[in-house]
Amino acid sequence: MTVFKKSIFINAPLEEVYKYTINPENWSQFYNGLSEAERIKGDGEVGTIVKTKYSMLGIHFPVKIEVTACEMTPEGAKWSGDMTGNFPSEQTSIYVPKDDGTELTFEIDSSGTPENLFGKIIDKLVTDKMEENSAMHTLENIKAICEGAHSV
Template sequence: MWNIKKSVYIDRPIDEVYHYAINPSDWFQWYVGLSEPQNLVGQGETGTTMNMKYTMLGMHLPIEVEVVETGKDGNGYTWRGTVKGAITSDQFWTYIPERKGVEISLDMNYELPGKLVGKVANKLIIQKLMNNSMEQTLNNLKAVCETSDTYSMNAD
């Protein structure tokens, strides 16, 4: 299993960013490689489940996502989710107030299927691709949050 740790500062109030970021209906807009959810039960709170596809190296990999923990932690928030299926992953996101915005940290453990690893002989290439993907995911979230008006971030 491999690990990625990333963080980003978003210049927007923590409550707005957190509630937007945990809503699975919006993930495909900023999370690199994710499809829109299917069979969605919940809105990102603990117990939310869904089916999605994660696209990597031209392969559309079916996954099941479950939100296993959400919560308020002092002035911040935490979110933990698991991914099962073609990819196995545990993701832990923290949202900490910083200046007028929020510092988001992601700690992700993941394992890729043999057929995907076999497609690229060098495992370091796959690790670099995943690292870049998560970096872009956080940058996408930052861009959406810092340029969207409140209505579009709260719309269903």
Template sequence: MPTINKSISISAPVEKVFAYVTDPTKLPEWFVGLTEVTDVSGSGVGQRNRWTYSMIGIPFHGESKITEQVPNQRSVSKQEGGMTSTITFTFTPYEGGTKLDFDVDYTIPVPVLGKLAEKIVFKRNQREAQLSMENIKERLEV
């Protein structure tokens, strides 16, 4: 299972970063490849939504569920459907702002991609994760 780990410092309070990152209606604004979030229900642990994600032009559909959440500290969600993943965000006060850690464990949805294709997809996902983090920073440091 490939893993992506990214971190970024954001000049905004932890509460603001947490509220933005954990609001599923905001995800398509900053999460590269995520094109749609619908059917949001609940809040905090147990919150669910449906999503559409595009990887190298191929749309995947699935459902997300928050499995762990400590306000302004940590949020963990599990994604199932077209892709299976666990996404963990950790929020830490840092130099008057926030250090945001983004960790993703995922399964590549196509079982026989081949080693070369898997490496290409992994590198692309790494770039998209970094861009996603930069999008959050750009939107919150206004």
């Protein structure tokens, strides 16, 4: 198992960032490597299940994402989801209001590489680094989208 944490400051109100990112209709717009959902059951709240594909090195792997936590309080917000399939992981997003914007942190607990030919060829250290880079690109995408929408 590999656990890593990445954070970014977004110059947009927490509520806007939170509402945009928990909506499964938006996930493929910002989540690096995630395809448009094939099936969505729910609206991003606890119990939502999304079937989609995750792409790495041009190979598309079927995954299922289930939302396990989704709450907003005056102090901030938290969202968690479990991804099952070829890239099992748990992602928690922590939203904290800061300087009229939002500090968004991803905490990702990745369980490993696919148990197929791809997984046998590529080293776990490589996939861990790729997933960490993907998380940072995802945060950068969220920042660009939310700051762009906020400035309109």
